[in-house]
Amino acid sequence: MSARDASYTPWAWTRSLFGDGNILRLLIACVVIFVVMSILRPDVFPTPENFLSMGSQFPEIGILALAIMITMLTGGIDLSVVSVANMSGVLAAFVIRALIPADAEAGQVALGLAAAVVVAFLTGALAGFVNGLLVAYVNLTPILATLGTMTLYTGLTVAMTRGNAVFAENRLVFIGNTNVLGFIPIPLIIFAGVVAVFALILNRTAFGVKVYMIGSNVNAARFSGINVRRVLLMTYILSGLLAAVVAIIFLGRNNSAKWDFAPSYVLQAIVVAVLAGVNPSGGSGRVTGIVLAILALQFVSTGMNMLLFTISGGQFFKEFAWGALLLTIMVANHLSEQRRLRITRRSKPET
Amino acid sequence: MSDVFLSLTHISKSYAGVQALDDVSLVVKPAEIHCLVGENGSGKSTLIKIIAGVVTPDQGEIVINGKPFRRLTPMDAIREGIQVIYQDFSLFPNLTVAENIALNYELSRNARIVRWGQVRQLAEAALGKIGVRLPLDAEVESISVADKQLVAICRALVQNARLIIMDEATTALTEKEIRALFKVIHNVQQEGVAVLFVSHKLDEVLEIADKAMIIRNGKVVVDVDAANLDRNKLVYYMTGRRIEEADYDYTPQQKRPLLEVIHLSSRGNFQDVSFSLWPGEIVGVTGLLGSGRTELALSLFGVLPVDRGEIRIDGKPVHINSIQSAIEHGIGYVPEDRLTEGLFLDQSINRNIVIRTIDGLTGRGGLLSITRLKERARQWIRDLSIKTSDPELPVKSLSGGNQQRVVLAKWLASKPRILILNGPTVGVDVGSKSELHDIIKNLAREGIGILVISDDIPELLHVCNRILLMRRGRLAGMFDRRELDENKLTSLLTESTPAAPAASTTQSLSPQIG
Numbered sequence: 001m002s003a004r005d006a007s008y009t010p011w012a013w014t015r016s017l018f019g020d021g022n023i024l025r026l027l028i029a030c031v032v033i034f035v036v037m038s039i040l041r042p043d044v045f046p047t048p049e050n051f052l053s054m055g056s057q058f059p060e061i062g063i064l065a066l067a068i069m070i071t072m073l074t075g076g077i078d079l080s081v082v083s084v085a086n087m088s089g090v091l092a093a094f095v096i097r098a099l100i101p102a103d104a105e106a107g108q109v110a111l112g113l114a115a116a117v118v119v120a121f122l123t124g125a126l127a128g129f130v131n132g133l134l135v136a137y138v139n140l141t142p143i144l145a146t147l148g149t150m151t152l153y154t155g156l157t158v159a160m161t162r163g164n165a166v167f168a169e170n171r172l173v174f175i176g177n178t179n180v181l182g183f184i185p186i187p188l189i190i191f192a193g194v195v196a197v198f199a200l201i202l203n204r205t206a207f208g209v210k211v212y213m214i215g216s217n218v219n220a221a222r223f224s225g226i227n228v229r230r231v232l233l234m235t236y237i238l239s240g241l242l243a244a245v246v247a248i249i250f251l252g253r254n255n256s257a258k259w260d261f262a263p264s265y266v267l268q269a270i271v272v273a274v275l276a277g278v279n280p281s282g283g284s285g286r287v288t289g290i291v292l293a294i295l296a297l298q299f300v301s302t303g304m305n306m307l308l309f310t311i312s313g314g315q316f317f318k319e320f321a322w323g324a325l326l327l328t329i330m331v332a333n334h335l336s337e338q339r340r341l342r343i344t345r346r347s348k349p350e351t
Numbered sequence: 352m353s354d355v356f357l358s359l360t361h362i363s364k365s366y367a368g369v370q371a372l373d374d375v376s377l378v379v380k381p382a383e384i385h386c387l388v389g390e391n392g393s394g395k396s397t398l399i400k401i402i403a404g405v406v407t408p409d410q411g412e413i414v415i416n417g418k419p420f421r422r423l424t425p426m427d428a429i430r431e432g433i434q435v436i437y438q439d440f441s442l443f444p445n446l447t448v449a450e451n452i453a454l455n456y457e458l459s460r461n462a463r464i465v466r467w468g469q470v471r472q473l474a475e476a477a478l479g480k481i482g483v484r485l486p487l488d489a490e491v492e493s494i495s496v497a498d499k500q501l502v503a504i505c506r507a508l509v510q511n512a513r514l515i516i517m518d519e520a521t522t523a524l525t526e527k528e529i530r531a532l533f534k535v536i537h538n539v540q541q542e543g544v545a546v547l548f549v550s551h552k553l554d555e556v557l558e559i560a561d562k563a564m565i566i567r568n569g570k571v572v573v574d575v576d577a578a579n580l581d582r583n584k585l586v587y588y589m590t591g592r593r594i595e596e597a598d599y600d601y602t603p604q605q606k607r608p609l610l611e612v613i614h615l616s617s618r619g620n621f622q623d624v625s626f627s628l629w630p631g632e633i634v635g636v637t638g639l640l641g642s643g644r645t646e647l648a649l650s651l652f653g654v655l656p657v658d659r660g661e662i663r664i665d666g667k668p669v670h671i672n673s674i675q676s677a678i679e680h681g682i683g684y685v686p687e688d689r690l691t692e693g694l695f696l697d698q699s700i701n702r703n704i705v706i707r708t709i710d711g712l713t714g715r716g717g718l719l720s721i722t723r724l725k726e727r728a729r730q731w732i733r734d735l736s737i738k739t740s741d742p743e744l745p746v747k748s749l750s751g752g753n754q755q756r757v758v759l760a761k762w763l764a765s766k767p768r769i770l771i772l773n774g775p776t777v778g779v780d781v782g783s784k785s786e787l788h789d790i791i792k793n794l795a796r797e798g799i800g801i802l803v804i805s806d807d808i809p810e811l812l813h814v815c816n817r818i819l820l821m822r823r824g825r826l827a828g829m830f831d832r833r834e835l836d837e838n839k840l841t842s843l844l845t846e847s848t849p850a851a852p853a854a855s856t857t858q859s860l861s862p863q864i865g
Contacts, residue, residue, distance in 0.1 A: 204718040206709040213706055216695040223692045224706050224761065225678040283697050 022277035022333055026292040029329065033296055037303035044306055052183055054298050056176075059191035060246050060262075062294040064269035065276070066198050067242040069290055070235055072273055073202075074215045075282030076135055076142030078239040080150040081246070082266045084127040087157045088247035089257030092120040093166040100171060113171060120244045127153055128240020132233035150266075157259035165258040168251045175252025187249045194245060199287040201238075211235060215282025268322075272297060275326050277333065300325055355414075356381050356513055356545055357402065357433070362411030364397055371397040372408070373569045379514060379545050384536065386560035386577070387549045390589060390809075394569040395549050399516055402547070403435045404428035416513075432513030438522065440503040444492035448485050449474035452505040459510075477505035480542055481535045497528035501535060508542070515539065516547040521555055525641055533559055553585050554845050565589055586837055598832065599792050601816035604631045607666055609800040610769050612651070615660035620646035621824040623660070628769065628800040633791065635811040636804045637844060638821035644804050645687060647821070648771045651802075652684040653677035664769070683767030685758050687774045687804075693758040696747040700739055701728040703746045703757050707765040731760035735790060752776075752783025759790065770794065773804040788814050808840050820844070 038046040071078040099112035134145040202208035276293035278285030301318040357379040364372040400406035404423040415431040453473035560577035565588040608627040621643035638644045649655040653671045686692035714720025735756040776784045820828040
């Protein structure tokens with residue numbers, strides 16, 4: 001151990017927990033918003049009913065944000081997630097209608113639902129595979145490639161359904177209506193599961209590390225013998241699979257799938273990812289950030305609704321609040337980054 | 352007006368305890384070509400940055416045009432007519448030649464409307480001054496490196512430069528382009544503009560300098576009229592008494608070559624190259640930029656395609672058509688530009704070291720074992736003496752020499768049998784350099800075959816036991832280390848064609864001077 005180790009502080013472990021400070025700021029934002037809202041509306045905000053309601057609202061956007069995150073980590077983006085979710089949902093609904101007659105027994109229902117889920121996942125994987133091919137092998141810019149496939153997948157879905165909604169015969173509504181143990185919505189459990197698996201993939205597999213390395217410097221990744229194309233392809237497939245998970249939740253909530261459902265979710269998911277501190281040019285971002293960012297945004301929008309519901313047009317305040325939160329956190333990150341740069345520049349010798 | 356344009360007296364500068372410049376004084380007169388000579392890490396760049404106002408010295412006085420500056424800023428320096436042409440030229444690739452030359456000046460008028468006619472006129476006039484013709488409307492990214500440099504010179508002239516500093520201006524140029532550049536420099540001199548020409552190439556210095564200042568380890572060794580210099584003196588001044596490095600003595604270990612390259616060609620890159628590499632050998636591959644040395648390395652590593660010829664490893668022919676296939680055959684490559692090709696700057700030192708071998712670092716349930724990952728990285732940090740307070744810090748927190756060790760560690764971790772090092776000590780300070788050389792020699796003693804691609808002559812001589820010389824894509828010679836010394840290798844390296852010795856080129860320049 002050399003004299004340089006003097007710079008090793010007892011606080012070093014916090015870095016592994018909070019990363020570059022962004023996570024800490026998000027955590028503070030979450031707590032502050034929560035406390036402020038609880039003080040302003042103690043009667044309705046910090047209540048079990050409200051937790052239940054909030055917990056059932058954000059899982060879809062949260063999962064879509066994870067899809068945006070993994071593609072962003074490689075320096076790309078996947079704009080097609082919602083269109084993939086709608087396409088997968090429509091195909092899954094077709095399967096349900098075809099395989100489960102109205103008087104089906106429990107076994108038949110289970111089999112049919114399993115088939116529907118498998119079809120949704122295959123659709124998501126295939127759509128992601130096409131995105132991955134375009135990005136990794138044809139070398140299209142991700143934003144343009146997935147903008148193209150977004151339109152393509154939406155068009156396919158319209159063609160398959162003639163523009164109509166496809167109903168899932170109430171076979172999946174239990175997902176949207178059931179609360180496990182009376183207070184945990186199923187979508188929230190799905191979200192938690194996806195977060196756990198995703199965190200494991202990103203932090204504890206060679207694939208996950210390679211995703212970060214490619215986003216950090218794709219050239220060095222190539223020279224280090226990483227099969228960049230394969231990793232990118234896997235990344236977009238994973239993004240498609242997440243969209244398929246969202247498709248199932250959509251079906252559970254709406255009992256139907258339609259080509260034009262929730263188009264605004266793409267941009268909202270990007271907002272979450274950016275707020276979470278995922279670097280749009282790749283290489284950094286944490287799953288913890290996504291969880292905190294979606295929580296902060298949910299607290300803000302629910303809180304705003306509660307504060308302003310009496311005012312006409314108050315519900316539109318949600319967008320404003322999201323924007324304001326995003327800008328605040330980004331400005332804070334930028335300022336702290338600048339301060340850090342100044343310090344390192346002052347203390348570091350030039351070569 | 353005095354006849355001194357710039358004077359620096361007793362300039363000192365240290366970074367974190369390292370003395371980069373120690374009591375350096377320099378006087379530049381108008382229309383003088385002053386060479387600043389020194390090896391990598393000698394303090395040349397720091398001195399340039401001080402003159403440009405980018406770095407403030409700890410001590411010393413700066414006087415420009417008779418005006419003393421306590422704290423010279425970059426704006427001051429530009430206003431006084433100091434223009435630096437860095438190695439990357441800082442041009443706008445998407446703008447035209449004319450726009451690059453004149454736009455800065457035109458914009459500095461602070462007018463709301465750009466006078467496009469004026470832009471062209473200014474550009475044309477500047478090109479006229481240095482006696483060259485360039486297509487005014489060509490986009491800068493489409494012209495050659497040499498032409499880009501001329502654009503940068505013209506831009507400096509348009510901004511009323513009185514002193515142009517050229518930092519390693521010839522690195523990326525061919526012999527012919529260097530000749531042309533020297534002509535231009537003399538034309539610039541005719542305009543009354545001084546040139547501070549920074550270089551470590553002896554022939555260039557002897558050819559172009561009026562005066563030459565040689566610095567070593569931050570101190571001025573000598574500052575004399577170029578007429579008093581010759582090649583041997585320059586070599587002595589530049590290298591001086593330095594850390595004595597033992598040459599590498601290679602003892603043949605095995606009977607079979609590790610790598611054989613037979614009549615290898617890659618269209619447009621190199622032709623008909625044949626050589627072999629034995630276990631424990633360190634073979635240098637040298638040549639000027641554009642000689643095909645880097646391309647040869649890239650072909651061996653599967654980056655550039657091979658058209659003809661054969662590569663054999665352990666006597667067996669192999670097909671190397673991708674980086675993956677090169678790696679499968681036990682070849683490692685430490686790239687020339689460690690920042691863009693070697694390192695993941697924002698990622699941790701740990702991750703940078705283990706990325707090559709990360710697939711094997713699994714623990715329970717097939718998941719990555721963080722403990723094993725850190726243990727593996729710690730072992731390399733120790734073995735290569737990488738100085739860091741915390742290996743979880745991003746690799747960009749390290750100095751150049753330590754960064755290079757990280758790139759080395761990344762490759763060594765995967766136990767290559769053949770290691771290609773492209774410019775292993777570029778941008779590394781002098782002390783760290785000899786340590787890296789020791790590491791390389793030890794690796795070879797363990798039986799790895801090493802190719803060192805470099806144009807650093809002392810480095811080649813200290814590290815290699817054989818040296819291949821490339822010229823215009825062909826192997827121009829193969830030498831045992833013992834046949835060579837610094838002078839011989841220098842002249843081998845710089846002589847382009849047998850018909851262009853230094854004397855005749857001076858002659859061809861003289862009409863321009865007169």
